[in-house]
Amino acid sequence: MPSSAALGVAPTANAPARRPARRSLSTLPFLAPSVIVLLLWMIVPLAMTLHFSFIRYNLLNPALGGFAGWSNYEFLLTDPALWTALANTLLLVGWVLVITVGLGTLLAVLFDQDFPGRGIARLLVIAPFFVMPTVSALIWKNLMMHPINGVMAFVSRSLGFTPVDWFAEFPLTSVIIIVAWQWLPFALLILLTAIQSLDHEQREAARMDGAGPVSMFVFIILPHLGRAIGVVVMIETIFLLTVFAEILVTTSGGPGLATTNLAFLIYMRALLEFDVGGASAGGVIAIVLANIVAFFLVRAIARNLAT
Amino acid sequence: MANVSLREVRKDYGSFEAIKGVSLDVRDREFVVFVGPSGCGKSTLLRMIAGLESITGGDLEIDGRRMNEVGPADRGLAMVFQSYALYPHMSVADNMAFSLRLAGVPAAERERKVREVAGILQLGPLLHRKPGELSGGQRQRVAIGRAIVRQPKVFLFDEPLSNLDAALRVRMRIELAKLHESLAATMIYVTHDQVEAMTMADKIVVLQGGVIEQVGSPLDLYHHPRNLFVAGFIGSPTMNLLPASVTAVGPATVTVRLATGTEVAVPVLAGPLRPGDAVTLGVRPEHLNLGADGASGVAGEVLVAERLGGATYLHVRAGGGTMLVVQVDGDTPVHVHDRVLVPVDGHRCHLFGADGLALERTGRHPLADVTRAPRPLTH
Numbered sequence: 197m198p199s200s201a202a203l204g205v206a207p208t209a210n211a212p213a214r215r216p217a218r219r220s221l222s223t224l225p226f227l228a229p230s231v232i233v234l235l236l237w238m239i240v241p242l243a244m245t246l247h248f249s250f251i252r253y254n255l256l257n258p259a260l261g262g263f264a265g266w267s268n269y270e271f272l273l274t275d276p277a278l279w280t281a282l283a284n285t286l287l288l289v290g291w292v293l294v295i296t297v298g299l300g301t302l303l304a305v306l307f308d309q310d311f312p313g314r315g316i317a318r319l320l321v322i323a324p325f326f327v328m329p330t331v332s333a334l335i336w337k338n339l340m341m342h343p344i345n346g347v348m349a350f351v352s353r354s355l356g357f358t359p360v361d362w363f364a365e366f367p368l369t370s371v372i373i374i375v376a377w378q379w380l381p382f383a384l385l386i387l388l389t390a391i392q393s394l395d396h397e398q399r400e401a402a403r404m405d406g407a408g409p410v411s412m413f414v415f416i417i418l419p420h421l422g423r424a425i426g427v428v429v430m431i432e433t434i435f436l437l438t439v440f441a442e443i444l445v446t447t448s449g450g451p452g453l454a455t456t457n458l459a460f461l462i463y464m465r466a467l468l469e470f471d472v473g474g475a476s477a478g479g480v481i482a483i484v485l486a487n488i489v490a491f492f493l494v495r496a497i498a499r500n501l502a503t
Numbered sequence: 504m505a506n507v508s509l510r511e512v513r514k515d516y517g518s519f520e521a522i523k524g525v526s527l528d529v530r531d532r533e534f535v536v537f538v539g540p541s542g543c544g545k546s547t548l549l550r551m552i553a554g555l556e557s558i559t560g561g562d563l564e565i566d567g568r569r570m571n572e573v574g575p576a577d578r579g580l581a582m583v584f585q586s587y588a589l590y591p592h593m594s595v596a597d598n599m600a601f602s603l604r605l606a607g608v609p610a611a612e613r614e615r616k617v618r619e620v621a622g623i624l625q626l627g628p629l630l631h632r633k634p635g636e637l638s639g640g641q642r643q644r645v646a647i648g649r650a651i652v653r654q655p656k657v658f659l660f661d662e663p664l665s666n667l668d669a670a671l672r673v674r675m676r677i678e679l680a681k682l683h684e685s686l687a688a689t690m691i692y693v694t695h696d697q698v699e700a701m702t703m704a705d706k707i708v709v710l711q712g713g714v715i716e717q718v719g720s721p722l723d724l725y726h727h728p729r730n731l732f733v734a735g736f737i738g739s740p741t742m743n744l745l746p747a748s749v750t751a752v753g754p755a756t757v758t759v760r761l762a763t764g765t766e767v768a769v770p771v772l773a774g775p776l777r778p779g780d781a782v783t784l785g786v787r788p789e790h791l792n793l794g795a796d797g798a799s800g801v802a803g804e805v806l807v808a809e810r811l812g813g814a815t816y817l818h819v820r821a822g823g824g825t826m827l828v829v830q831v832d833g834d835t836p837v838h839v840h841d842r843v844l845v846p847v848d849g850h851r852c853h854l855f856g857a858d859g860l861a862l863e864r865t866g867r868h869p870l871a872d873v874t875r876a877p878r879p880l881t882h
């Protein structure tokens with residue numbers, strides 16, 4: 197009976213010192229189901245990926261099979277495409293981070309000021325985050341950067357310049373611009389709330405100490421934002437390592453391999469070449485890469501959070 | 504030198520008038536305290552002096568120079584905030600040196616000044632710590648140190664002690680008073696704690712609803728409150744305010760009758776008062792005592808006895824629904840529901856007319872005009 201169970205627990209209230217020990221014993225069965233589900237959720241796909249990466253498994257050639265040893269990895273690691281894809285991945289992540297955090301901080305400071313129409317301006321600047329990646333990539337491709345119909349081409353033509361064929365001449369830069377445009381609102385949102393949480397009296401104290409706008413930014417606002425910037429970098433990195441839709445829609449990884457990142461390379465192996473084994477090996481390498489990045493990030497941010 | 508003067512200063516927040524024309528002179532090396540109930544505009548007035556809040560009307564002058572449009576950093580003031588407002592990512596030393604650093608003072612000079620101030624406030628061993636690693640009282644001292652380092656003409660404090668526990672507050676109060684003397688500085692201090700006001704101030708400014716009710720030395724306010732508000736605000740427990748009616752008017756006394764029938768002769772100038780006029784008699788609990796049986800006075804029943812040890816506050820219900828608080832010695836053997844007799848000494852009473860203003864007393868209290876003599880400057 198639940199009521200008698202509750203009564204049986206009640207006397208422990210008199211002995212608070214003994215409580216923690218009891219709790220750690222008794223809560224394990226309650227934690228277990230969710231821990232097990234989460235573990236399965238992670239372990240099963242991981243194990244399958246590892247398994248596939250060690251067998252010969254090509255959908256075009258079902259007769260081929262059996263244990264492949266390290267050959268999938270060998271093939272992949274000696275493939276120059278992998279290194280290009282790795283470099284592209286890191287370039288994409290790095291530049292988008294620089295642009296979104298840099299611009300996001302400046303915009304956050306700007307949007308923290310009082311100006312007429314601030315509410316509408318905020319809404320507009322947040323809007324790109326709600327547009328699906330595929331849609332925003334299409335918009336950029338066909339409305340903004342198109343060498344004939346695009347707005348950018350129109351502007352450069354009316355200024356007397358030759359329009360730039362963005363995706364042919366600067367393919368990776370174009371993808372970076374699109375992805376940065378999508379993620380800027382996220383950075384701005386987090387940084388703006390962080391700025392607004394800055395203690396009012398702290399700013400006033402700085403003003404009385406003689407801090408102008410620049411010193412206020414450098415000495416008061418920026419250190420206060422450290423934590424929020426860390427969070428933005430961490431979350432964005434997780435998502436930016438797997439950018440895919442923008443590349444598929446705009447350049448399909450080309451020209452050549454110019455915009456192929458790791459996610460896109462795996463897709464090419466698995467679904468264009470039907471090489472499940474090779475794609476799985478690529479997946480494992482992506483996991484390793486993500487963990488290396490995560491290791492450094494978490495260390496840097498943990499230090500940041502500790503202070 | 505640091506004289507601050509306010510001339511008909513006002514502040515509007517949209518249609519709401521927070522400060523409604525305040526004129527005040529703060530003399531060099533004076534310790535001025537703003538007191539008043541919550542929302543009366545103390546902080547607003549202080550922040551207007553600091554330059555953190557714009558001045559809607561009137562003039563603010565510091566040493567004869569109009570400061571209305573001068574930025575907060577250039578007024579030569581330093582402010583200590585209620586929340587301390589230390590910079591959390593800077594060490595104590597950096598916090599204190601921040602203003603010097605912004606002013607372009609060389610590092611060696613900064614370090615020397617910070618060490619000097621840290622010596623005054625016993626912050627030496629804490630200089631390398633972050634504010635998060637300090638106790639409340641230590642943070643408070645750092646905030647004060649940050650103000651001292653700037654060598655301001657005037658120190659502004661906005662309820663600096665309200666976040667500290669009672670014992671620490673008493674200690675910091677004494678430290679602040681000492682600091683005021685040793686720095687020979689002008690200080691303006693906001694508080695709602697009247698003990699702080701009474702103990703530290705050279706001059707108390709009582710504010711209510713954005714106007715000054717009275718300005719004076721602590722004992723001036725205590726013995727000669729200008730109106731009912733000041734009478735009720737200064738003193739703890741608050742003054743007993745009893746309705747009465749005038750029965751006789753003499754050249755230097757006014758005799759009134761309380762609702763209990765007791766007659767009291769108060770030495771005040773009657774002015775336009777006539778017999779039959781309704782007035783309010785004010786008498787402080789500490790100026791009442793219990794009388795022997797047979798004496799004349801207000802008779803009543805003790806409803807509550809608050810024993811503080813040294814003193815006991817008796818809440819006495821007298822006839823006519825009159826409630827009276829009497830402060831008696833802590834050793835008095837009085838119990839709840841005892842019947843007591845409270846004689847009322849007219850010389851200790853105040854009379855307030857129907858408009859709430861006090862009637863002028865015939866003589867001033869000998870200590871009311873005593874001010875702490877400013878210490879002569881030794882250098």
Ligand SMILES: Nc1ncnc2c1ncn2[C@@H]1O[C@H](COP(=O)(O)OP(=O)(O)OP(=O)(O)O)[C@@H](O)[C@H]1O
Pocket residue numbers: 516519521539540541542543544545546547548695
């Ligand atoms: N930014 C503002 N906009 C509108 N009204 C304000 C603003 N700041 C203060 N007020 C109003 O001005 C009045 C005075 O406020 P102030 O902060 O000076 O009170 P205070 O005397 O310091 O009170 P407390 O003892 O509670 O700190 C209050 O009624 C408050 O509501």
Ligand SMILES: [Mg+2]
Pocket residue numbers: 545546547
């Ligand atoms: Mg206030």
